[in-house]
Amino acid sequence: MNAPSIDFDDVQGTILRGYRVDYARHFVLSIDNVPAMSSLLSSLVSGTNGLPKITTALRLESKPESFLNLSFTNTGLSKMGLSDEQLQTFDSSFQLGATNPSVANNIGDVGDSAPSNWIDGLNDGGQVHLLISLWARDSKEVLESISATLASAFSGVATIILQHDANALPDNKIHFGYRDSIAQPTVKGAPPAKYEPDDQPEVATGEFLLGYKNEIGGTYTVSPTELSLNSSYAAFRILEQDVAGFNAILDSFAQTTGMETEMVAAKVCGRWRNGNPLTLSPDQQEPVFPTEQLNNFTYVKPEAVNDDTLGLTCPVGSHIRRNNPRNAGVVGTDSTHHRITRRAMPYGKVYNPQNPDDGNRGLIGYFINASITNQFEFLTGQWDQTSTFVKSAEAPGGSPAGNAVFNISGEDVFLGVNDPSNSSFTFPKDGVNGSNNVNVTGFGRTIITRGSVYCFFPSITGLRYLANLAASQG
């Protein structure tokens, strides 16, 4: 499939470009005055009336100080004037919304993570209409200044349900100590990234933008057509991380297995804390590889010497392998059909064991895809919460060495529900039918969902269309 020609200036930037920033502020809003919202939206699209301009995927010469993007929920689009018939053409989970019980149940937002426990009114899906996210490259003053402008502009137009900051940690790290945002899909036709693309397969444009061919040869569309090209969906997630709990799990796994804590940390993730993949650094962390090499690996090889079909090096149930099996066999199709683009940042202060109750911390941001049901929800509901998706596969050498099917159990250590009564992680070892595997059980959940919103990013054309539509609403 040839790369399609995309009008980058019509695509909201965060869908196709990662912003390298130190600060972010996310506004979750309820629209009060629809015609006034129309004016605000028009001003944001063109950057007029003193308001910041919505960022597109067209890369400018100069390095911007800030970036801005905007998305609507299903109820938000309805508020802006879309009809029920039109909304029925949208992604089915987007229509139900993140607070819907069957949606929440499917992706593991249960127990402490259930919508009833979410912060600041996010559980009231009917009131959540709009998300506006502001990213500031390196200046807190810029963040505050533009925020103040936005807050003032919201007055009389929309109520801020939630305002939540994010702040980068040194070295791209997140609160569990790992370097994040290493592997992002290379999308056909997207603006080239600053560094060389990795050697992983490119993904069809239609997996991330409506209106283009996706991996199954279809095209995701919606009605009206103005919203059906260059748009996308996302799951906006607020994920609270229990650092003490996670450290305790690592210590307990280390005790059970006899492995060093840092090796355990690498095994449950698939990468060492500095980002080096286990597949390329099997025995020790080693100094961090150059960026363009961090993602050049896969699991199944023709020769036994560097093959990892069985997950003896990078466990089959490790986080990165569950969420992107690469060329390891899975039922259904393969990983190129279920990629997501991650745009999340840490929030909260670095955990200090000397002062453990000093506040909340975690990860906040967008998981972007053209199909919430087939991408974000497939990963969280299927590959993160089950272990039966692995295809029967032997290493070169044959059956006595084992089979990948037996070398995974339970759910993802990071994103699974992980009820201690049935949680399990498998450290694969050589042996028939996984007989030598070490399974660790009894651990709990250390990432709790504190909020979630399913949102739709219109194209710039789409935003103008919505502004016009809203102008005529009573």
Next chain:
Amino acid sequence: MTNPLTLMMPVKPDTKLLSIIEVLAENQAPIDAALSSIGTVHFARFLLLDSSVANLQPDLKDINATSDTLIIGVVTDYDGNFDAYISDFVAQLGDVFNALLAFVVGGDSVTPVQDNLAAFQAFITTNDASQHKPNDTLYAAYPQTVQQIKAAFP
């Protein structure tokens, strides 16, 4: 845990038996390859039935005859969550579905299935007898998945 699919699709009036038989025959190898690749289907049968015959078996004496009462059935036993895997099934079998749905009442509004996933899923839900009472039961002799069986018996 294995789940049943009993998809019964009424065929458009005035359809030639031979046309359906030919499409099923020429797609047999691609279907088998796709099911093997998908890896969650234990067993699958494609059926051509005739609702005007007491035991539903079509009369093949005149293969060129047309009928107003045919039914295409797809009967399988499969692992896992059907809804979650609809896109993956279409990825591997979409063109086969399109070919069969061309014969089916209501098929035109869900094809090409690659562009109509939600409608196709709704169509299957409606016409899958196993998703509705009283036909929603299944006896399974074993709980293992296809992949677990293949791994245990290489």
